[in-house]
Amino acid sequence: MSKKKSKQTLIERMGNSQIWKSIIRSGIPRTRRQRMHAILGSVFLHLHPARLPKHAVKIGYTWCMGGLSFFLFVVLTITGIMLMFYYRPTVEYAYTDIIDLGEQVPLGIMRELHRWGAHAMVLTVWLHMLRVFMTGSYKPPREFNWGVGVLLMTITLFLSFTGYLLPWDQLAIWAVTVGTNMARATPFLGNEGPGAAMLAIGDINLVHAGSDVRFALLGGRFVGEATLLRFYVLHCIGVPFIAMIFMAVHFWRIRKDGGISGPL
Amino acid sequence: MDALKHAIDLLSAPTISFTLITVLFPFVFPPGDWFEKIHRKLGFWRIWTKPGLYISLVLITLFFIMGYYDPNFNITLTKPDNFPIILLVYSVVICTWLSMYKAYENDKRMDRGEKPAEYNDPDDKVLVWPDLVYIEFIALIIFMVFLIVWSVLVAAPLEEPANPAATPNPSKAPWYFLGLQEMLVYYDPWLAGVIFPGLIIVGLMAIPYITTSSDNLSGFYSFKERRVGIFLFMYGFLILWIFLIFIGTFFRGPNWNFFGPFEYWDPHKLVPLTNVNLSEYFWVKWIKTGLPSNILLRESIGFISVIIYLGVLPVLLAKYVLNDFLKKVGPVKFSFFVFFGLSMLSLPLKMYLRWMFNLKYIIAIPEWFFNI
Amino acid sequence: MSEEKFIPEASVGTPQGKGSGSTMERRSFFKWLSIGWLAFTAATGAFFTVLIRFLFPNVLFEPPQSFKIGYPEEFEIGKVDIRFKKKYNVWIVRNEEGMYALSTVCTHLGCTPNWLDTERKFKCPCHGSGFRATGMNFEGPAPRPLERFAIHLADDGQVIVDKNKNFKFEKGEWGRSESFLKV
Ligand code: HEM
Numbered sequence: 018m019s020k021k022k023s024k025q026t027l028i029e030r031m032g033n034s035q036i037w038k039s040i041i042r043s044g045i046p047r048t049r050r051q052r053m054h055a056i057l058g059s060v061f062l063h064l065h066p067a068r069l070p071k072h073a074v075k076i077g078y079t080w081c082m083g084g085l086s087f088f089l090f091v092v093l094t095i096t097g098i099m100l101m102f103y104y105r106p107t108v109e110y111a112y113t114d115i116i117d118l119g120e121q122v123p124l125g126i127m128r129e130l131h132r133w134g135a136h137a138m139v140l141t142v143w144l145h146m147l148r149v150f151m152t153g154s155y156k157p158p159r160e161f162n163w164g165v166g167v168l169l170m171t172i173t174l175f176l177s178f179t180g181y182l183l184p185w186d187q188l189a190i191w192a193v194t195v196g197t198n199m200a201r202a203t204p205f206l207g208n209e210g211p212g213a214a215m216l217a218i219g220d221i222n223l224v225h226a227g228s229d230v231r232f233a234l235l236g237g238r239f240v241g242e243a244t245l246l247r248f249y250v251l252h253c254i255g256v257p258f259i260a261m262i263f264m265a266v267h268f269w270r271i272r273k274d275g276g277i278s279g280p281l
Numbered sequence: 282m283d284a285l286k287h288a289i290d291l292l293s294a295p296t297i298s299f300t301l302i303t304v305l306f307p308f309v310f311p312p313g314d315w316f317e318k319i320h321r322k323l324g325f326w327r328i329w330t331k332p333g334l335y336i337s338l339v340l341i342t343l344f345f346i347m348g349y350y351d352p353n354f355n356i357t358l359t360k361p362d363n364f365p366i367i368l369l370v371y372s373v374v375i376c377t378w379l380s381m382y383k384a385y386e387n388d389k390r391m392d393r394g395e396k397p398a399e400y401n402d403p404d405d406k407v408l409v410w411p412d413l414v415y416i417e418f419i420a421l422i423i424f425m426v427f428l429i430v431w432s433v434l435v436a437a438p439l440e441e442p443a444n445p446a447a448t449p450n451p452s453k454a455p456w457y458f459l460g461l462q463e464m465l466v467y468y469d470p471w472l473a474g475v476i477f478p479g480l481i482i483v484g485l486m487a488i489p490y491i492t493t494s495s496d497n498l499s500g501f502y503s504f505k506e507r508r509v510g511i512f513l514f515m516y517g518f519l520i521l522w523i524f525l526i527f528i529g530t531f532f533r534g535p536n537w538n539f540f541g542p543f544e545y546w547d548p549h550k551l552v553p554l555t556n557v558n559l560s561e562y563f564w565v566k567w568i569k570t571g572l573p574s575n576i577l578l579r580e581s582i583g584f585i586s587v588i589i590y591l592g593v594l595p596v597l598l599a600k601y602v603l604n605d606f607l608k609k610v611g612p613v614k615f616s617f618f619v620f621f622g623l624s625m626l627s628l629p630l631k632m633y634l635r636w637m638f639n640l641k642y643i644i645a646i647p648e649w650f651f652n653i
Numbered sequence: 654m655s656e657e658k659f660i661p662e663a664s665v666g667t668p669q670g671k672g673s674g675s676t677m678e679r680r681s682f683f684k685w686l687s688i689g690w691l692a693f694t695a696a697t698g699a700f701f702t703v704l705i706r707f708l709f710p711n712v713l714f715e716p717p718q719s720f721k722i723g724y725p726e727e728f729e730i731g732k733v734d735i736r737f738k739k740k741y742n743v744w745i746v747r748n749e750e751g752m753y754a755l756s757t758v759c760t761h762l763g764c765t766p767n768w769l770d771t772e773r774k775f776k777c778p779c780h781g782s783g784f785r786a787t788g789m790n791f792e793g794p795a796p797r798p799l800e801r802f803a804i805h806l807a808d809d810g811q812v813i814v815d816k817n818k819n820f821k822f823e824k825g826e827w828g829r830s831e832s833f834l835k836v
Contacts, residue, residue: 056410056414067408067410068407069406069407070407072400074409076416077379081416081420084420088421092428112439112442112443116439119437119439129433133432137365137368137428139365140368140369143373144373151511152380153499153503155499156498157499163486167486178455184439185442187441187443187444188362188449189443190445191779192452192453192455195454195462196455198762199471199473201470202470202474203471207471209471209650210650212649213650214650237715240445279399279500280396446757448764448777448778449778450767451778462780469794536776537781556792642796645796647796
């Protein structure tokens with residue numbers, strides 16, 4: 018009898034301890050009030066409201082796709098940082114470092130997690146868009162957040178694309194060669210784009226292979242050393258940074274627009 | 282078996298498969314009453330019932346199993362980077378089905394005068410802790426397990442070291458861009474690689490601003506409430522994006538030639554690709570004078586067609602076809618809607634012009650890098 | 654407690670001398686305001702211009718653009734020479750009259766086509782463009798012929814290819830003497 022009582026009090030004692038209370042301010046979330054406090058008092062969980070309409074927590078409604086997209090972004094950030102410990106973005110080392118990541122590093126699936134995770138994120142983002150469309154959730158007052166979402170999708174694709182070059186194998190450079198050659202044809206800004214020839218002073222072309230958008234992206238006239246470095250920096254810092262800003266806006270607006278959409 | 286494989290090879294040629302899907306599409310996602318009637322009559326609504334899903338999944342699985350045991354299809358099917366496409370096929374089919382299934386259920390409820398299934402009493406809310414937090418936690422764990430199993434089973438691909446002098450044949454963009462690469466067969470890079478992607482992004486962002494305010498109902502699955510919107514969006518998403526990715530992954534072989542799924546990828550397959558510009562059709566073949574040397578005169582027919590397509594056609598549409606819609610949304614929204622719609626339509630249009638008349642460019646001014 | 658609050662003179666401005674005086678002030682205020690905004694816009698613009706300029710380095714570490722490829726007799730008439738494809742991205746074609754250097758960059762999207770000797774054409778693996786040995790495009794999506802590079806004889810009799818200068822057919826540049834080496 019006394020044993021049972023002491024067991025109960027163990028959890029309770031833990032919940033009432035100074036350490037626990039300092040972290041989870043409201044004690045063990047048992048009562049309705051405490052549970053709401055658990056959400057509101059946590060910097061991470063207070064992305065959520067404290068209470069939700071019933072349909073919003075059903076898998077069948079949101080498919081959890083937005084949440085999974087964000088989760089994958091976190092997974093990719095962590096595994097990506099791990100990969101950065103071994104990978105050197107130079108033509109000389111990139112390829113061999115990738116091989117070493119599979120063969121010489123314990124837990125040799127870090128690269129797989131990162132690559133398949135990236136593919137999966139493209140998928141979840143598309144499916145998330147599909148569900149938002151099919152539930153009509155893009156309509157007022159959520160028009161702006163739909164727009165932010167479209168930009169997030171574009172950023173996700175660009176993140177994936179910049180990462181594609183880093184293994185520096187045949188697949189990588191040719192996919193990126195084909196992809197970035199389109200930039201060459203940008204109207205006015207690409208050296209083979211319509212209108213580019215108009216931007217000239219007398220005989221001197223302002224837009225040529227050494228001064229167009231493609232050059233700015235590649236850091237050269239073709240996919241080489243400078244490109245690898247530029248893509249590496251964009252992939253590891255530049256684009257994730259932009260993605261995080263947009264995600265913050267996205268999540269903020271979900272709350273401000275009245276939480277998950279639902280019929281009135 | 283071989284006859285079946287051969288039949289599938291023939292059917293999957295883009296000329297046939299694309300036509301088939303495009304013709305069937307309005308009867309699967311009927312945008313109007315007449316289509317709806319045929320949709321009911323032909324029993325297509327059964328796709329959006331539970332047996333419909335099971336049958337689709339079984340058919341897809343059979344197709345992949347058949348491919349797995351076929352020496353030719355096996356090569357493309359088991360490439361590690363193509364695994365996401367298989368996942369894509371399953372998840373898109375399941376998710377499309379789920380949303381349509383729920384939409385039809387809701388439509389039936391609303392016909393009976395009930396509220397949609399998502400409706401809850403606003404006072405009857407659930408707590409995020411534990412209800413949502415736990416669901417997220419479970420979803421997260423299941424997904425992580427899935428990702429780890431996938432990573433253990435399938436090694437990430439790594440091909441030979443980069444060699445700028447040897448382009449692999451075929452050379453493909455990452456799979457999520459294969460829709461764009463397919464577009465490149467029909468349009469020049471400045472359109473397919475720059476303008477159209479830009480229009481896709483802007484067009485998607487414009488969706489909430491050009492829909493009519495009368496269908497201002499959101500937050501539940503429904504088809505009847507927004508059938509035209511779903512029809513257009515789904516045509517773009519399922520056909521012009523996902524289906525083109527599928528074609529690009531499995532059906533495009535050496536020299537970017539088309540190959541049926543069970544066909545051997547012969548690098549020497551000869552496909553006559555002699556395409557003719559509109560200007561040549563007009564000046565050389567039709568009035569037989571030879572190409573004029575003035576560029577603008579030479580391409581005048583092309584310019585006129587483009588102006589008719591983007592300038593005159595919208596006016597005709599506004600007058601005779603979409604006048605109700607114009608009245609509802611006003612001229613500004615209408616113009617944007619028609620512009621994005623016609624831009625989207627221009628892809629299948631050019632595909633058919635190419636297939637039927639070997640038309641290369643409508644406007645061909647390589648001197649200025651301006652080809653349409 | 655005093656009812657009145659202390660109002661410093663400066664915060665109210667000067668009530669006297671309205672009329673022309675205050676409009677003058679207003680005018681000069683707007684003048685300074687617009688100058689301020691102009692300066693701000695110009696500075697911001699300059700800053701972003703410099704940012705963009707930053708993306709274009711002054712020196713490029715790329716392989717030399719001009720190189721010797723041997724003596725003209727080493728090239729067989731009627732053959733497309735693919736020895737320099739890997740290192741310099743050029744094909745050397747020799748015919749009865751002379752020789753020319755073709756760029757190996759497909760004019761569609763920059764893949765490297767392959768020379769198919771039996772079919773006597775360059776075939777691009779990416780989107781199937783085909784070019785004749787002359788560089789003329791005849792099939793697939795390529796919008797224009799391959800580019801040619803400047804080619805001439807050095808003092809020691811060797812052939813020099815200079816990739817700094819290229820010649821485009823559609824601009825009528827293949828007729829220029831530098832684009833073709835008469836042998
Ligand atoms: C990196 C990509 C993205 C992340 C991490 C993300 C995350 C989320 C999350 C967690 C939600 C909550 C509801 C749910 O899970 O469905 C949500 C809702 C929403 N998302 Fe996204 N999203 C992304 C991309 C997109 C895209 C591509 C679109 C549309 C084009 C979009 C539009 C919306 C809209 C309109 C809502 C509100 C839906 C409602 O209230 O029912 N998001 N997003």
